[in-house]
Amino acid sequence: MxxxxxxxxxxxxxxxxxxxxxxxxxxxxxxxxxxxxxxxxxxxxxxxxxxxxxxxxxxxxxxxxxxxxxxxxxxxxxxxxxxxxxxxxxxxxxxxxxxxxxxxxxxxxIPASAVRGRLVISVSTGGASPTLAKKIRNDLLEQFDESYEGYLDFLWEARKKIKNSILSQTMKSNLLNELGEEKYKDFEFERNRFMARLNDILVD
Structure with missing residues (x-):
């Protein structure tokens, strides 16, 4: 499939x-x-x-x-x-x-699926066991909790601003790579700092 x-x-x-x-x-x-x-x-x-x-x-x-x-x-x-x-x-x-x-x-x-904001989790066992697919989906939901909703909204907004900017390709790549750092997943204030910095860069 x-x-x-x-x-x-x-x-x-x-x-x-x-x-x-x-x-x-x-x-x-x-x-x-x-x-x-x-x-x-x-x-x-x-x-x-x-x-x-x-x-x-x-x-x-x-x-x-x-x-x-x-x-x-x-x-x-x-x-x-x-x-x-x-x-x-x-x-x-x-x-x-x-x-x-x-x-x-x-x-x-249709796979076993769940949605957390922009995050879509889908699991299929190729028809071997729908019950197992649902179990794996539920296990993943425990791993990717509600905090990912805000995190993904941040990633979406930041990525859109970077991609649509007139920054150099090198600067865009550096900023996009930085978004993958763990601190942005765990700390909202780090996300706010990044967005503030990004806005300053785009204004300049």
Whole structure:
């Protein structure tokens, strides 16, 4: 499998199925800004709430090929293996398809993941053990705690300022390398000192 971070903003994602599993697939897609259509004769309370809040579109019907033929991403999460398989067979080779009931059938699977601000932690065991993937993810979450949110915001802001500046390439490289020092991860006042110094350099 080829690991990738995917921009889903405003991309059409069709989720077939309206149960708890479908809901769990929908939540991270919503956070990623996807345009989500859900097709299912019945939906769980959680999906109904999202529908009521106009966060997703819901079509209370049996799925047809026309429902997903223009989708960027398709997630088949019905409780029928036959329907899920038919969805995959009807999809085009240019569509991203995840078959919840059979990870080997689709062309991508969704790893165990967690988000801390700009930090995204994803773990996959290649389908060998989703339980182990979740355990490793949880272990990593303990290692990379909430403090990384502020740290990564600092790195993002500093890097953006440096990259967009008219400083020499050597100066840019030196500043970017300095950002990797441990003190900036552990001490907020060191981050503030760096930003103050960087602002002075850019003004000069």
């Amino acid at each position: 080829y690991p990738i971070m995917l921009d889903m903003n405003n991309k059409l994602c069709v989720v077939i199925g309206g149960g708890k599993i479908a809901y769990r697939k929908v939540v991270p897609l919503l956070k990623a800004g996807a345009n989500i259509h859900i097709v299912s004769p019945e939906i769980c309370d959680e999906i109904n709430k999202l529908w009521t809040e106009q966060k997703v579109k819901v079509y209370l019907k049996e799925v047809e090929k026309a429902d997903y033929e223009h989708a960027f991403m398709i997630i088949a999460a019905t409780n029928s293996k036959e329907i899920n398989e038919q969805i995959y067979k009807n999809s085009s080779e240019n569509q991203l398809v995840n078959i919840v009931s059979d990870q080997e059938m689709g062309n991508f699977h």
